[in-house]
Amino acid sequence: MPYVNRNENNEIISMHADAPAEESEYLPATHTDVIAFLNANSSDAQALEFLSSSDYELVRVLEDLIELMVDKNIILFTELPPIAQQKLVQRRGARKNLRESDSIMIGEDDIL
Numbered sequence: 001m002p003y004v005n006r007n008e009n010n011e012i013i014s015m016h017a018d019a020p021a022e023e024s025e026y027l028p029a030t031h032t033d034v035i036a037f038l039n040a041n042s043s044d045a046q047a048l049e050f051l052s053s054s055d056y057e058l059v060r061v062l063e064d065l066i067e068l069m070v071d072k073n074i075i076l077f078t079e080l081p082p083i084a085q086q087k088l089v090q091r092r093g094a095r096k097n098l099r100e101s102d103s104i105m106i107g108e109d110d111i112l
Contacts, residue, residue, distance in 0.1 A: 002015045002016065002017070002026075002027060002029060002034055003015070003016045003017070003018065003019040003020065003024040003025065003026050003027075004016075004024065004025050004026075004027055004033070004034070004037070005020070005021070005023070005024055005025075006025065012033055012034070012036075012037040015034070015037060015038075063088065063091060063092075066080070066088065
């Protein structure tokens, strides 16, 4: 790796592990054009991948934060928009169902 394809301006437009076409050029991974291509494209891709993968974790953090604020009477649950209330109740119910289904299989006194 990598085999590269270039455009008419001699810029790398794609990179491949195997030569996808006869006109593909092999470059060492340390070649300055390869490094420039990866740096130009990977930061956006990595940022998007990070944001996508962390969304679920952040949702859980936000749920916990809202629950904490409600428990401490910082906000009232009814102050949240109705759609937010509905989503939070649905997610709370889903988590409760998961906990209950786990408890059916493993009793509190069971040792694993």
